Amino acid sequence: MFRTPIGRLRAIGIYEGISFLVLLLIAMPLKYYADLPQMVKWVGSLHGFLFVLYLLAVAHVTIVHRWSILRVLAAVVASLLPFGTFVLDSRLRREQR
Structure with missing residues (x-):
């Protein structure tokens, strides 16, 4: 999957999407309802890094593909x-076939 530019984009996109959902659905509620702001700090930092990679x-x-x-x-x-x-991943996967 990492051998082509589109394969790398798909893989990074999946990780970035998961980190975004964890940030929205787990870290943010923990910050506001359980008073655990450090979760947003860690997950947010990871998500930011993955966003830049994306x-x-x-x-x-x-x-490469113009x-x-x-x-x-x-x-x-x-x-x-x-x-x-x-x-986006499902559409890119369809295009690769």
């Missing part, structure tokens, strides 16, 4: 929406 992977795919600006924008928007990277 953007770099999108840039690499854009250069993605249009609309596809790049769709990939960036997908990273901002819960479950968005999973939807």
